[in-house]
Amino acid sequence: MAIRLLFNCYTQTLCKMHFNIKRFGLLFMKHTVEHYRYYLMAWGVLLGIIALLMGFIIYAEEGGLSVKGQAVIFALVLIGAGSIFTSTVFSDLGDKKKAIAALTLPASHLEKYLVGWLFSYLFFQIVYVASFYLVAYLMVPLDDWGDQKPQFMPLFTNENGQITFFVLFAFIHGIAFLGSIFFEKWHFIKTAFIYFLLMIGFMLLNRVFMESLLGIELESAVPFSNISLKEGEYYYSVRFPDNWAAWLAVVPLGCALLLWVTTYFRLREKEV
């Protein structure tokens, strides 16, 4: 009984040390007050980019902007703007003056981490979706729909890959998030460079590994995806069963989780 009481007391103290809701609220407010100008400007740019892309396609294409076309714009801006924005979230820690102020502020690493995660992941997606539909509702009806009613991209379906985009964004966010704390400057460029370098290496190694595993020469072998091979005059494609395809989402989500955890430990170990 005494041991359990002692254990409970210890874990409560430990939890309080790592996360205190009042302190987290104060930190959240401080971060918002100090950064809201930048976030408002970033939001303006985001609206501008969506409007520009949508406007260009509406102008260039005949007929109404298809749902597929909207989905392409949605994915491009989500991944592009999201990764650029995320790569700035811990960029202050690359500046010695700002890093000292941030790291010596009496709040736990977890609280500091969560503020960055909330703004770059959760809030960004909420603001992005709202902005996308705001622009879409204003611009799509302006297109030449003839007798048809304007169509808007539904969000909670994977018909045009919407859910896949969100899964992919989690993975890209994880990479940009880690890059924002890992590098001291040029966060986005350096992260993108390392990412492409690693991806090329990974794809090459994956092919060599798959060929040695199967003992045959492959036509293509995309990591965590299909392989194709040629036997005589026939091409074969080996892929995950369709009804299991959703499980493939575990790979990017698992990677995202791993990258988020790595970012947290990187923050804990950050030196100035």
Next chain:
Amino acid sequence: MIHINNLSFGYRKKHLLFQNLNLSLFKGHIYGLLGKNGAGKSTLLKNMVGLAYPLEGTCTINGKNASKRSPEVLENLFFLPEEIYVPPLTSAKYVARTACFYPNFNEQEFYSYLAEFEVPRDAVLDKMSFGQQKKMMIAFALATNTELLVMDEPTNGLDIPSKVQFRKIIARALTEDRCVVISTHQVRDLESLIDTLVVVHNREIVVNEELDSIAEKLLFTTLPSAEGHDVLYAEESVRGLNAILPNTEGVYSKVDMELFFNAIINGNPSVVQLLHSNPLQNAF
């Protein structure tokens, strides 16, 4: 308060800045940390406050590992770096958003320090001059009333009247529950302010002594010439020879920190040896 045990630190493992460093600092003192440029004063301070991690050894603040940067430790320490960051807010907004993290922050004290430093209350911090920003941050640091206050070159960027004001305010802000560590390479700025001198030289702490204790063992005087005197170290000046002698007769003299510091960094082992020797040993 702060205990550094066998601390080794280096930005590269092969090139250590400190090796097996031991240092203890206590409440109720104002420590002056002196060292040449590049001696590692700022790095030592960063190790103390958990911004740099030692390769070996530990640095604890009230028994807690500084490198963990736990809120419990951080709310009781304030580190003012040489180069400061101020957000684009007024002093009032900065206080409203930051002071709440320091349980002992005293707003009244903050505004009285600001008034003494003649820093405007309503100006946006990042639009002020560097000197004004620094004075605002010094005022904030003092008003946090943290047990440990560490300042790296706080007088850099201050004009002469502000330096005088700084000395007065710091001396007034020291209490029995507070430990203040000030690092500087401008020795004169610390005169009549610090009570204990810590000197970093050649990767180690060569001196950690109260000024009174230094004055007990060494005599700081001006001589017409060195002849007939047991001079440990001397420098020519317009008034004669500023010299350090063994204080064999127990005469009180004010410690000339610049002369003392120069004696150490110019490789004069006799000064340090005498300082570390047992006074009873010298008596016989």
